[in-house]
Amino acid sequence: MHSCSPDPYDKDVTSMKAKQELKRCATELQAVGLEIHSTAQTIINASTNNKTGIVASALREFVESFGFYIDFKQRDQKLIIPTLCIKEGKEEKWRNFIAWEQLGLTGISYKFNSYAYFLKRLVCSVQDIQMLKSKNIIVADEDFGISAQKLLALFQIITAGAENMDNRYSAMCTQLNAVKQHGVPVTGWWTMKWHHSQRLLELLGPRIRYTIKILFRLLFSKYIRDTWMLLKVGAATFLLHYYSDHLHIENHYAPAGH
Template sequence: MDREANHKQIILEEWADSMSTMLGCVDVENVETCSIYLVSNQLRKSKAEAYMPQVVSIGPLHQGKRMELQHMEKIKWRCLMHFLSRAKIDPREALMKCGRHLLNLDEVVRASYSVDDLGFNSSNLAKIMVLDGCFLLELLISASPELDNRIQSSLSDSSPGARVIRWEKVLSDLTMLENQIPLVVLHVLSCALFPEVFPRKGSNRLIQELALSILGYNYGTLGSISQEELKVFHFLELVHASIDKEKVKDRMKEDSGIHIENGEDKRVTHRKVKLDRCATRLQAAGVTIEGTNDAQRDHSNIAAMTRFDLRVKFSDGKLEIPQLRITETTEAKWRNFIAWEVNKNMVEKHNGEIAISEAMNDAGIRFHFLCYAWFFQGLICSVHDVRVLLDRGVISVALDKEGKRVKSDKDLVDLFRKMTEGISESDVEETGIDPWIGEVILKLNSYPSTLSATGRSRITWHIFRGNLTSFWYNWRHSFRVLRRDYIPTRWKLIAVLAAAAGLILTALQTAFSVPRRK
């Protein structure tokens, strides 16, 4: 009886701990339970490495799991030293202050992750949060000449933060879905050590502005929306919200068919989110395709050069697409934004928030990056479409150290085809479809085509080549799935071949053993 009672007591305590962890977020501003998600297995199957940090680990989910992330740990510790030396108090006292605040934030931090057990006790989790939080704050301060001068480091050497923010792979890792820490950690740490620079009521806005800056985006371009802080909970969501608000502001300036009130789009969205014609066929139909460059894009800043601009426009037969720069990190960043959109939508659907948003005429989560991927998939059905987009300046491919393109034309076709594997249109709520890209697709699909006999023959040949490319891609994909699921090792391959040979021999034996009629 005592053992049974003890077992029930343990279960009760675990249940109470779980409930108290969730309750820890209820009355805390700028915190949302389970706001940092895990990538679903369905998406991870397509390309698992795209969802893993390549250079730097942030937060507990990838902490200490891979050797290649250990080099940056030394740099993180040096950034921590510089950050603490900026405080007006003794570095050890500053460290104790940070630790005390983060230990008190333990339940809030745990509740922010959609994981039952992070695998760290309170002390080790606080250590991770202090190190990673101070590292990120040091990056933000180092990137701002004004703040770097205002709260100077007392150390003789320069902070490594200024160099780190120029590494493209580091900036990419900061937007990995599973590589996040709650923004409330940065808020608490900054307010604790620098209350005169990061006041409690204004620190969130300042942190968001600085974070967007190092990631290649500009808080100031949001117009009147930029006067208030965005309701976001980590870096990836911050960038997504910035892009969403930027598109809203851009549309508010235009005399379009979309009715916008209070910064939200109230138009009924279109179910159709796939293009009927690729780039070559659109050109043949008389559509002018042109890549555009943002005048505000800083060509000396790698983050600004590789930022996503999703403001596609079509009017008077002219399709304008902001130039998409393809680098080594583009696919990983894009996939993680899509993964966040899918997870966020699933959580809202589970919590009934989508139904509430529809009842209140609220836009809810928009699948900006997913619809953008579908848009490019529609534009590209073969390498010939890739060449059209390259020639028109819609796509720009970075060069490696040897002066070669990081992605070939065939690589680009594969990149766009695989980007949305594991997701179908039926997974997306109609209210979640990007209304701006949806409108462009609707106009392009209804655009009249006037083709000569020569043009029709060229299009027929292009469609044939496109179908051939699709067949080849589907065959290769099916073969990869077969190898991954059924013959991952050479021994299983031998077993499969032996089984196939056995079936063939059995069939032949049966055929020859049947008595023939004379």
């Protein structure tokens, strides 16, 4: 199945130690003026070849509308990425293909792991996921509960344990990392500030919620041990607020000299 998936790079690649070559996410690339587009891919037709028909039919579920060729048109400042369809069970299949590649067998390329490393940096936040979904670069089946948060987690951990990849995207990543700002600088600056703030909220959000949960648990376990105590605290808070307002009104409208 791995060998039957289309590989436009074929033999023009060499293996290397796995590392993160891309240094910018989708939002950062767009902020410097780069255009990101999706490209249609040809679905494998199982009926065209009787010898490979069974394999191609089984592979159709995974490689559906997907190709490994990423095209960066440097002159036009356009990045064209194939559409990736995410369906139930795809994570397991993708992990299996990456594990198969790590065996280092002759004639087996590292196309799945190399592409996974590219996506890992291309999407660093939910904002990146939403942007790529809006451009039909990522198509997720929400009927199976594949949310943007789950997709982000998938792309961040899918390469865990993989030690080898190939250099199919090395030259392109170097070019993307070196793209200079063009267009309206202010727009790019505000986009980056908004992106970084959103990413910070995504990172701190779970910790803030966890801290609030612990504080409430401590409050209820130590100071508010039953329903009556909760009612007493609520009533005391209300009365304190009521009398403070009443006292403020009396002092405000009191006659001069009193």
